[in-house]
Amino acid sequence: xxxxxxxxxxxxxxxxxxxxxxxxxxxxxxxxxxxxxxxxxxxxxxxxxxxxxxxxxxxxxxxxxxxxxxxxxxxxxxxxxxxxxxxxxxxxxxxxxxxxxxxxxxxxxxxxxxxxxxxxxxxxxxxxxxxxxxxxxxxxxxxxxxxxxxxxxxxxxxxxxxxxxxxxxxxxxxxxxxxxxxxxxxxxxxxxxxxxxxxxxxxxxxxxxxxxxxxxxxxxxxxxxxxxxxxxxxxxxxxxxxxxxxxxxxxxxxxxxxxxxxxxxxxxxxxxxxxxxxxxxxxxxxxxxxxxxxxxxxxxxxxxxxxxxxxxxxxxxxxxxxxxxxxxxxxxxxxxxxxxxxxxx
Amino acid sequence: xxxxxxxxxxxxxxxxxxxxxxxxxxxxxxxxxxxxxxxxxxxxxxxxxxxxxxxxxxxxxxxxxxxxxxxxxxxxxxxxxxxxxxxxxxxxxxxxxxxxxxxxxxxxxxxxxxxxxxxxxxxxxxxxxxx
Numbered sequence: 106x107x108x109x110x111x112x113x114x115x116x117x118x119x120x121x122x123x124x125x126x127x128x129x130x131x132x133x134x135x136x137x138x139x140x141x142x143x144x145x146x147x148x149x150x151x152x153x154x155x156x157x158x159x160x161x162x163x164x165x166x167x168x169x170x171x172x173x174x175x176x177x178x179x180x181x182x183x184x185x186x187x188x189x190x191x192x193x194x195x196x197x198x199x200x201x202x203x204x205x206x207x208x209x210x211x212x213x214x215x216x217x218x219x220x221x222x223x224x225x226x227x228x229x230x231x232x233x234x235x236x237x238x239x240x241x242x243x244x245x246x247x248x249x250x251x252x253x254x255x256x257x258x259x260x261x262x263x264x265x266x267x268x269x270x271x272x273x274x275x276x277x278x279x280x281x282x283x284x285x286x287x288x289x290x291x292x293x294x295x296x297x298x299x300x301x302x303x304x305x306x307x308x309x310x311x312x313x314x315x316x317x318x319x320x321x322x323x324x325x326x327x328x329x330x331x332x333x334x335x336x337x338x339x340x341x342x343x344x345x346x347x348x349x350x351x352x353x354x355x356x357x358x359x360x361x362x363x364x365x366x367x368x369x370x371x372x373x374x375x376x377x378x379x380x381x382x383x384x385x386x387x388x389x390x391x392x393x394x395x396x397x398x399x400x401x402x403x404x405x406x407x408x409x410x411x412x413x414x415x416x417x418x419x420x421x422x423x424x425x426x427x428x429x430x431x432x433x434x435x436x437x438x439x440x441x442x443x444x445x446x447x448x449x450x
Numbered sequence: 451x452x453x454x455x456x457x458x459x460x461x462x463x464x465x466x467x468x469x470x471x472x473x474x475x476x477x478x479x480x481x482x483x484x485x486x487x488x489x490x491x492x493x494x495x496x497x498x499x500x501x502x503x504x505x506x507x508x509x510x511x512x513x514x515x516x517x518x519x520x521x522x523x524x525x526x527x528x529x530x531x532x533x534x535x536x537x538x539x540x541x542x543x544x545x546x547x548x549x550x551x552x553x554x555x556x557x558x559x560x561x562x563x564x565x566x567x568x569x570x571x572x573x574x575x576x577x578x579x580x581x
Binding site: 338339340341342344345413414 | 451452453454455458459461462480482
């Protein structure tokens with residue numbers, strides 16, 4: 106077995122938390138059940154990985170099998186990578202069925218015609234997701250298995266989720282190959298990024314709970330709802346709190362929010378100041394970047410108004426994130442109106 | 451009665467009993483809470499400042515996250531001649547102890563402790579705080 110493959114398998118196994126190694130190897134299916142039984146999963150990971158490499162040696166593992174193990178790892182631990190969402194435009198004819206073999210063939214052919222030194226692997230999952238793993242090389246060097254990009258394509262949708270890797274220069278090539286393979290004519294970046302792949306899917310497939318406009322007044326709340334706190338505590342601002350709660354759930358919906366970590370607003374607006382201050386009167390846009398970050402941005406935005414930190418309703422610039430399916434914005438001045446407003450490119 | 455700011459909503463005026471003690475809570479991690487308290491103080495009748503007002507500064511367990519300078523707190527104490535209590539709401543022991551202190555103050559302010567008036571107690575608190 107190739108030394109590169111052996112080392113790669115060893116390092117991949119080392120990444121897996123010890124309790125998960127057995128299940129992941131089973132899912133991989135490259136080692137037989139009998140072989141798995143010989144491994145002592147209670148020893149330290151170093152030894153487990155060495156043993157696994159030995160067994161793979163017996164089975165003559167090649168890079169293709171090692172790549173599958175890597176895909177399995179990244180599928181389960183997809184939150185360790187940053188994912189960007191891209192949208193493709195189909196050429197117009199409604200293709201009733203999706204030919205997977207054709208897709209794979211075209212993808213490989215297109216990618217390899219531009220760069221021969223790549224390792225390409227595919228794996229399909231039940232939810233119609235096709236995972237593609239690409240290890241990049243250069244025209245002069247073999248593919249580096251540690252410099253990988255991952256693509257998740259749901260064939261029934263125009264959306265592709267790409268995990269940006271260190272080699273951003275290969276991104277155009279990757280996009281071209283995807284466009285060619287899926288018979289689309291265009292691909293565009295949606296300015297939506299997160300570590301949580303499932304949340305990105307929730308946003309673009311509209312699977313999160315959305316707010317519904319209600320044009321009739323809400324029925325009066327029952328005043329005899331089970332008291333959550335001591336009856337001796339009287340909330341003076343209960344009406345206000347109720348109002349905020351209603352507005353908040355109208356804006357955010359009642360279910361859990363998709364998990365995003367950032368929202369970034371690039372301001373290309375004019376600085377508005379007292380004319381006497383004489384600041385930046387060169388009439389150039391004031392370049393400013395506002396970035397919100399949080400372990401769970403949308404939930405924290407949802408809790409701003411009830412916590413009293415912001416007025417309800419919260420600014421539409423923040424609440425439009427799931428609806429517009431983007432968290433990177435450019436804000437420009439609206440022409441002819443002196444107020445700053447939101448214009449998406 | 452808990453309120454987020456003053457003045458209190460007028461629709462509940464008829465339901466409210468006499469107010470004996472106002473405790474303004476300032477979260478030391480939030481400048482906003484200080485501003486809110488300063489704005490609400492304007493709505494308090496002058497007679498309350500004779501011992502029926504106190505400031506409760508919370509969140510003092512985590513010095514790393516302090517947003518409010520101590521000088522601002524001392525200024526409030528000077529300007530309104532009212533005692534300042536410090537506590538950390540997240541620790542049960544301190545929470546309970548603070549509640550007991552407030553309860554004791556409330557008893558005095560409500561006139562339930564014979565011989566001790568709110569004003570007398572207030573001046574006791576302020577003179578001891580200067581040490």
